[in-house]
Amino acid sequence: MHRSPLHQEFILHFGEMGSRWGINRTVGQIYALLFISEEPLNAEQIVDSLGVSRSNVSMGLKELQVWNLVRLRHRPGDRRDYFATPDDMWEIVRTLIKERKKREIDPTLSKLRELGMQDSTNEVDRYAQSQIGELRELIELLTSWHDDLNRLETRQIVQLLQAGSKLRALIKTTGNIVKLPKGRNAGGRFQETDS
Amino acid sequence: MHRSPLHQEFILHFGEMGSRWGINRTVGQIYALLFISEEPLNAEQIVDSLGVSRSNVSMGLKELQVWNLVRLRHRPGDRRDYFATPDDMWEIVRTLIKERKKREIDPTLSKLRELGMQDSTNEVDRYAQSQIGELRELIELLTSWHDDLNRLETRQIVQLLQAGSKLRALIKTTGNIVKLPKGRNAGGRFQETDS
DNA sequence: CTGTTATTTCAGAAATTACTGAAATAATAG
DNA sequence: CTATTATTTCAGTAATTTCTGAAATAACAG
Numbered sequence: 001m002h003r004s005p006l007h008q009e010f011i012l013h014f015g016e017m018g019s020r021w022g023i024n025r026t027v028g029q030i031y032a033l034l035f036i037s038e039e040p041l042n043a044e045q046i047v048d049s050l051g052v053s054r055s056n057v058s059m060g061l062k063e064l065q066v067w068n069l070v071r072l073r074h075r076p077g078d079r080r081d082y083f084a085t086p087d088d089m090w091e092i093v094r095t096l097i098k099e100r101k102k103r104e105i106d107p108t109l110s111k112l113r114e115l116g117m118q119d120s121t122n123e124v125d126r127y128a129q130s131q132i133g134e135l136r137e138l139i140e141l142l143t144s145w146h147d148d149l150n151r152l153e154t155r156q157i158v159q160l161l162q163a164g165s166k167l168r169a170l171i172k173t174t175g176n177i178v179k180l181p182k183g184r185n186a187g188g189r190f191q192e193t194d195s
Numbered sequence: 196m197h198r199s200p201l202h203q204e205f206i207l208h209f210g211e212m213g214s215r216w217g218i219n220r221t222v223g224q225i226y227a228l229l230f231i232s233e234e235p236l237n238a239e240q241i242v243d244s245l246g247v248s249r250s251n252v253s254m255g256l257k258e259l260q261v262w263n264l265v266r267l268r269h270r271p272g273d274r275r276d277y278f279a280t281p282d283d284m285w286e287i288v289r290t291l292i293k294e295r296k297k298r299e300i301d302p303t304l305s306k307l308r309e310l311g312m313q314d315s316t317n318e319v320d321r322y323a324q325s326q327i328g329e330l331r332e333l334i335e336l337l338t339s340w341h342d343d344l345n346r347l348e349t350r351q352i353v354q355l356l357q358a359g360s361k362l363r364a365l366i367k368t369t370g371n372i373v374k375l376p377k378g379r380n381a382g383g384r385f386q387e388t389d390s
Numbered sequence: 391c392t393g394t395t396a397t398t399t400c401a402g403a404a405a406t407t408a409c410t411g412a413a414a415t416a417a418t419a420g
Numbered sequence: 421c422t423a424t425t426a427t428t429t430c431a432g433t434a435a436t437t438t439c440t441g442a443a444a445t446a447a448c449a450g
Contacts, residue, residue: 006313006320010327013306019406020299022217024438035330036323040385043397053440058398073385079448080396082385089333104215111208118201125201128231132205135230138284145356161340190235190268190277214436219408238427248410253428274418275426 003049010036011050022100023067026052027060031069031085040073040082068095090154101146105139112136198244205231206245217295218262221247222255226264226280235268235277263290285349296341300334307331 003011011032018028029050034041041049046057061083064070069092073082086092112132120129149157198206206227213223224245229236236244241252256278259265264287268277281287307327315324344352 004315004317004319004323006310006315006317006323009306010310010323013303017299017303020217022215026439036326038322055398055400055441056439059439062398071387073387075385084385089329093333093337104212108208108212111204115201115205120199120201122199122201124199127233128199128201128205131231134284138288141353141356142288158336161336190270190279192266192268221408250411250428250430251409254409257428 007033007036022103023063024060026050026056027063030057030060031064034070034083035085037084040084042080042082044080046083067099069099088154090157094150094154094157097146098150101143105143109136109139109143112139202228202231217298218258219255221245221251222258225252225255226259229265229278229280232279235279237275237277239275241278262294264294283349285352289345289349289352292341293345296338300338304331304334304338307334 011029014032015025015029018025021028023031029052030046033046033049043054043057043061046061047054050057061070064083065072069085070083071086073084075082086095112135115132116129116136118125118129120126152160206224209227210220210224213220216223218226224247225241228241228244238249238252238256241256242249245252256265259278260267264280265278266281268279270277281290307330310327311324311331313320313324315321347355
């Protein structure tokens with residue numbers, strides 16, 4: 001299938017960025033292709049457009065479905081699967097954040113809670129335990145904020161972002177609730193250097 | 196160097212998560228080790244603790260410095276380099292977000308702007324251009340919001356997060372400014388399916 | 391059923407990324 | 421300067437990830 005230079009450049013860019021986003025090149029390219037295609041595409045059309053193997057496309061589409069980043073569509077009288085990206089771009093952003101949290105944050109939060117259970121009468125572990133506890137609290141705060149955001153509609157989120165300039169105002173309405181970090185190197189045997 | 200079971204489990208977990216976070220196992224382990232160590236460590240101590248090669252540690256520390264995730268320290272009369280993680284955990288979070296934005300968002304924003312310049316009198320590119328433009332606007336909005344956040348102090352950010360329940364209130368103070376997405380599949384030749 | 395088309399699975403090949411040991415470079419003390 | 425210690429570089433190897441082609445499975449239509 002022939003693609004315009006604009007399409008090609010867009011698709012190749014998403015392919016190259018794929019590795020930085022934790023997906024592989026083909027998955028990035030498939031997503032880009034669906035994103036700029038007005039009509040849903042079937043696997044064979046994707047193969048033709050990208051020049052990769054049918055099996056690779058099959059696996060890529062499966063991964064995109066696991067990520068909840070594509071929607072399945074069908075034409076009457078056509079039993080092939082067609083794929084499209086969601087229409088609401090902010091839904092895509094929310095999905096991306098949610099899925100990344102699931103993969104990158106949640107397992108660590110579980111592990112931190114698990115490690116926090118261990119009662120370390122052990123003196124060596126005292127500092128480690130306090131660091132682990134602080135990190136867990138930090139992630140829990142971010143997580144609950146994320147949950148709050150996820151209860152909002154697309155329209156509300158956009159409004160919130162556009163109210164960026166009002167951030168400072170909001171802060172003045174809340175008290176100073178939290179203790180600030182204590183700082184390490186109490187004995188002072190080390191010297192700070194450049195950055 | 197002997198490490199307690201707590202230390203070991205924490206370090207191994209960060210190593211395993213490394214690949215999901217876009218760093219390799221060794222870099223993840225080095226960071227974890229520094230994070231739970233009360234005193235700064237030198238390269239040799241890291242080698243002993245992790246059981247990897249000296250050169251691997253050297254490369255890992257270099258990468259952590261590129262990411263701005265470690266600080267260099269020195270002891271008087273000792274010319275070896277010592278390393279520590281920043282004391283303020285929220286500074287770490289901010290750094291992580293900033294650096295990931297630099298790697299994962301900024302190049303794509305540049306590319307989208309570049310592609311948006313192309314005047315596509317071409318009919319095929321009309322839809323692609325509108326998608327690219329919408330995506331660019333979305334990223335620009337997120338980016339400027341991120342810039343706003345970065346101007347805040349740690350204390351203010353924590354307060355903002357803890358004010359999560361006040362989000363809805365804030366939204367009521369802002370008008371409905373933005374047009375909502377239009378939706379694809381105008382002709383309606385495709386049928387929606389499951390998820 | 392049987393034949394045809396669509397999709398998935400999977401073992402091995404290809405490509406990429408991570409790691410090591412050895413050698414080079416850098417920094418400093420004497 | 422020379423010897424010693426600290427750090428980096430890098431070519432080759434190991435480990436991991438991605439991709440392909442072939443075979444298996446699934447989903448129909450007739």
